[in-house]
Amino acid sequence: MAHSSKIFCCFSFLFSTLSIIPLSHQLEQHPLDSLTPIEFIRVQAIVNQSHPTTTNDITFQYIGLNEPDKQALISWLQNHRTTPITAPPPRQAFVIARINHQTHELVVDLLYDNIVSDHIHHGFGYPLLTFEEQNGASQLVFNHAPFLAALNKRGLKVEEVICETFAIGWFGETKQNGRVVKVMCYYLDGTVNLYMRPIEAITVTVDLEAMKITHFRDRLVVPVPKAAGTDYRESEQKEPFGPELKGITVVQPDGPSFIIDGSRVRWANWDFHLSFDARVGPVVSLASIYDTEKQEFRRVMYRGFVSELFVPYMDLTEEWYYRTFFDAGEYGYGLCAVPLEPLRDCPANAVYMGAYVAAQNGMPIEMPNVFCIFERNAGDVMWRHTETMIPPDLITEVRPDMSLVVRMVSTVGNYDYINDWEFKQIGSIKVTVGLTGLLEVRGSKYTHKDQIDEEVYGTLLAENTLGAYHDHFITYHLDLDVDGKVIGRL
């Protein structure tokens, strides 16, 4: 097996050949729609023209919709229903690009094909990491003699080593560090579960701008946990197996009850807009619910998305202390979305949708099947009552509970986040994040808990394997505007 370059997350090696849809065939664009492939290409061209690549070193760290002003959009949507000729709010892209090693925040107008603003960011904080630079950084070790010597010292085969880039956090330094990552490596050799086989005690620091290793230290040799029993693939499991369950599936003989019209989703009494962003993943906008008595839609939420996933580790050792990941802001909750596995990630009645993000060169990348939408029939009851007090009949009225789920899975390294937006007929929106995947573990010299006489910042789970103490904090941006001023369905 060839040693792998680091792509911290996402299936970027599955890049599809891009098929550009002619504008004329597109449905009417909604002002909150994600950028289209053509728009990504235009944004890239406009930025490149304004900063010619012959004289500039340009990387696109983020391209997404520059969200229109809320009030302007609401006014337009309301007027648009009666006066469809009114111009929509300006269609703009927000771009974060590194141009000659500076972070530019640009707003690009897609009607006039020009740059509306170009601001250089001098403060703390760095843009999203691109796949390409993470890839580049984690490849460097394979040409770094001290690293190869460190592998040799441990008796590890270089072709079984996989490396990742880790954001370094911020600990109150007043001097800016520049764009720096650490590279951490894992070992395969008999398993695909690399996360269970960390190669500990080696620190590799990479300056992303120079794309060079600026610091290397091999502190001590810690045993790499064994491969046996770590492979999670069904095909690799051995007897004894647990009891097999008989088949079970959900059936909708007349098809689904939801309608997907471009980015608009309608189901039961719900209507909402769904888009996708490289940084935050799914964005639900303009969620409204139809009031059958008033015969009008009533606003519930203007815009909602996961704004950040903060994952700090509580380990003070030299190779772990800095691990305080912002999975959205550093790696991209949307960028790390993975293709959903039909019949497993989502039930048989699910419909799948793709999305686009920008590559480092600004060109669109198609991400197939990042969303699934399905009606959830969990066997729950929405409302019921049995009335025993009025003989001779027993009155039993039961309304089964159905809901609509929009799901995305984002795999940030070892962790898989299952992100659900669930719309219920009673008028509530339920947000859920399921956390699964593989536990982040630290290699250790210990093989039994009784040997441990120091703080190891974790729990011994198996020989040489500590489950590392950490938290997952998920924050949401929820702009609720229940019964906000509304004239009909937006």
Place this chain on the structure above:
Amino acid sequence: MAHSSKIFCCFSFLFSTLSIIPLSHQLEQHPLDSLTPIEFIRVQAIVNQSHPTTTNDITFQYIGLNEPDKQALISWLQNHRTTPITAPPPRQAFVIARINHQTHELVVDLLYDNIVSDHIHHGFGYPLLTFEEQNGASQLVFNHAPFLAALNKRGLKVEEVICETFAIGWFGETKQNGRVVKVMCYYLDGTVNLYMRPIEAITVTVDLEAMKITHFRDRLVVPVPKAAGTDYRESEQKEPFGPELKGITVVQPDGPSFIIDGSRVRWANWDFHLSFDARVGPVVSLASIYDTEKQEFRRVMYRGFVSELFVPYMDLTEEWYYRTFFDAGEYGYGLCAVPLEPLRDCPANAVYMGAYVAAQNGMPIEMPNVFCIFERNAGDVMWRHTETMIPPDLITEVRPDMSLVVRMVSTVGNYDYINDWEFKQIGSIKVTVGLTGLLEVRGSKYTHKDQIDEEVYGTLLAENTLGAYHDHFITYHLDLDVDGKVIGRL
């Protein structure tokens, strides 16, 4: 419509003709099995023989299994697997009976057909109310002239009145009140939703032993909220209707994956015993999970059930202050179980089970379809991971989440509790209580919230309708014994 007698809950007017199953046809009895119909009859006969009904006034307030000693039972179950001739723990019934106006707690042995103990309870607290005495108490008002005058004063038709008996709580009195209930009445006349039409400000106090009204007060006239818009029956709904959803169902072409063997349920890696009790409803015992590596069952929970549902109201008015209901201990969470509606209360793949409780005369009453058992296929994911780091393949492993649900619905007056025990393949048991039905409301003179200038102990929900402040506290008896000493499957 004839005026109805009060049966606070339960479908006791659907009493089935009892078909007695010959003992010889029964499966081997488990020591934790609920009492069988024959056992109820034997218990009744033994108690009646010991206190002849010709000289005694006897009512059976509760008959259930006298739970065997835990350690004795576990030892027997362990030995029984190797030495099936060992005698099981004594099979006994626990009986609470009123005999000549005293509360007797009796233990009846079902092997020797004798009374093991007969204790008279002198302390605070009263046994479960029987349907029959609740029925009797709420009928009394219809022959009580001041009550009929009170209806007349309000312009209400007696044939549209439905009455209920309410437990009176305990407020630290040192003198025992005797077995006393209050009777509260509601009005139909154009709706089946009697709970939305309380007839307020009348206090009726009934002594259950004398079966007489001991106190009556008609304090003031409060408007009865109107019937319009309160009927919840699907057949009574008028346009405009909400959007209709297309059909959706769950299908198991090869049948369910669970096996019900008497009271034992086996599904996936789980094995447990299910029984039913008039007071607490479903009882899950001896829940164990199979460890495929150790190739043995591991204990998780010895016994679990809802021990009480406490529903206190926060209303200090004369007719409401006493409402501090113990739904299990006073009305019977099991007694109030209702027949589940196939395809609505439980999905298409559910299997239904009945149960028995004792009537006031001690004879068994069959309660059909009080349980449903089904595999839940909610579209959730048990575990997943996508591995992007090992080209050329993307590894995606997803294990969909299936679980087994045991459901009972208990309707205590206006409230319907949906009681689920959910067994998950990851080894957890999830207990859920869904609260639905009809909100307890208080009649009020107010028709708009701006009129209210006093504490009304509720929220004005509609004209003359206050949603009454209250809580629902649910407590569980959970005797967890994870990995308790076990020799094989119990």
